[in-house]
Amino acid sequence: MKKKLLSTAMSMVLVFALMGTAQAATPENPWKFSSSSIQFYNDGSNTFYKGIWTTGASRWSGTGNVTMGTGTKYDFRAGNQKVSPTKDNDWDGICYTTYSNGIASKTRAWVNEYYTTQSRYSPSITEGVATHELGHALGLAHNDSEPSVMKSFTFWSDGSLARTNTSPTSADKDTVKKKYGTIALSQANPSTPVVHIDASWAYGYRDYTALANAVDAIVEGQVVQENGVRKSGSGAPETYRTESEFQISEVIKGNASLRNSTINVLQLGGRDREAIVVSDDTTPLKQGDQSILFLKQNEDGTYRVVNEDTSIFMKVTNQTLQDGKMEMYQNQKSKALVSKENLKGVTN
Numbered sequence: 356m357k358k359k360l361l362s363t364a365m366s367m368v369l370v371f372a373l374m375g376t377a378q379a380a381t382p383e384n385p386w387k388f389s390s391s392s393i394q395f396y397n398d399g400s401n402t403f404y405k406g407i408w409t410t411g412a413s414r415w416s417g418t419g420n421v422t423m424g425t426g427t428k429y430d431f432r433a434g435n436q437k438v439s440p441t442k443d444n445d446w447d448g449i450c451y452t453t454y455s456n457g458i459a460s461k462t463r464a465w466v467n468e469y470y471t472t473q474s475r476y477s478p479s480i481t482e483g484v485a486t487h488e489l490g491h492a493l494g495l496a497h498n499d500s501e502p503s504v505m506k507s508f509t510f511w512s513d514g515s516l517a518r519t520n521t522s523p524t525s526a527d528k529d530t531v532k533k534k535y536g537t538i539a540l541s542q543a544n545p546s547t548p549v550v551h552i553d554a555s556w557a558y559g560y561r562d563y564t565a566l567a568n569a570v571d572a573i574v575e576g577q578v579v580q581e582n583g584v585r586k587s588g589s590g591a592p593e594t595y596r597t598e599s600e601f602q603i604s605e606v607i608k609g610n611a612s613l614r615n616s617t618i619n620v621l622q623l624g625g626r627d628r629e630a631i632v633v634s635d636d637t638t639p640l641k642q643g644d645q646s647i648l649f650l651k652q653n654e655d656g657t658y659r660v661v662n663e664d665t666s667i668f669m670k671v672t673n674q675t676l677q678d679g680k681m682e683m684y685q686n687q688k689s690k691a692l693v694s695k696e697n698l699k700g701v702t703n
């Protein structure tokens with residue numbers, strides 16, 4: 356799916372080059388609403404949490420290519436929940452989209468009160484998180500390369516504000532226009548319903564040192580078993596998380612006694628006979644994968660890879676190594692190559 360999205364993005368770039376438009380648009384997710392007039396049920400628990408969604412919707416309406424407002428539709432709800440990061444991952448906002456044939460059929464967007472009740476989250480910043488999630492609902496993906504409300508995280512780990520745009524920027528507007536304006540471009544067409552998870556991370560990390568400082572453990576090892584989907588509560592697709600057993604060969608940071616033991620690592624999404632739940636923010640770990648993982652521990656004893664791909668470093672296979680003696684790893688978010696020695700160095 357990632358490759359398909361990438362090639363779609365590439366052809367978009369080509370289209371824009373042909374049109375003579377210099378600026379890139381925010382990347383797309385493979386769905387849209389069936390109409391440019393979009394209603395959602397405002398599930399905010401009080402005036403404040405209702406207000407952030409109303410504000411976010413008016414900002415997208417302000418782009419001129421959609422009208423978004425509150426109504427009574429139950430297939431699109433937006434509200435607030437309180438989810439501890441030790442029970443899931445470190446998101447301050449999340450959007451779950453079920454879609455089929457490129458059209459969204461069910462949308463759930465939440466801001467996470469665990470974060471939004473913290474003093475760091477001013478009303479304006481929380482409105483920005485809500486606007487970001489409504490962007491996902493409309494079918495926009497993350498844009499970390501130019502000014503965008505679709506920046507994938509809210510704060511830098513040093514506490515400074517990262518998502519400085521709390522309203523759609525010109526790059527975001529271009530994508531809304533492309534999806535909902537007069538020029539219709541082809542959509543990816545999955546034949547079975549797919550649920551997509553799109554988060555807004557609470558924190559981003561400027562470098563590996565900042566990430567290392569934030570995590571409980573950095574471990575090297577191998578996936579020895581795929582345990583499949585773990586559901587919670589109702590078992591709804593939104594709760595799908597995938598568990599892998601990871602055997603640790605070296606502890607770079609954290610409890611040294613973890614060496615030679617096996618831990619369970621959770622990732623967003625998963626698939627079984629009932630649903631396919633996808634997060635483009637994570638690369639599902641497969642049996643045999645050798646990697647270095649930056650981890651925080653959950654309250655049930657499992658571990659999470661912080662911000663998913665940000666914390667997954669896959670060992671590069673020997674064939675592609677330029678120097679066979681160096682153990683090289685590839686970060687799954689940035690695709691940057693880094694040596695094991697460098698990763699060990701960041702904890703010093």
Ligand SMILES: [Zn+2]
Nearest residue numbers: 507553554555
């Ligand atoms: Zn997001």
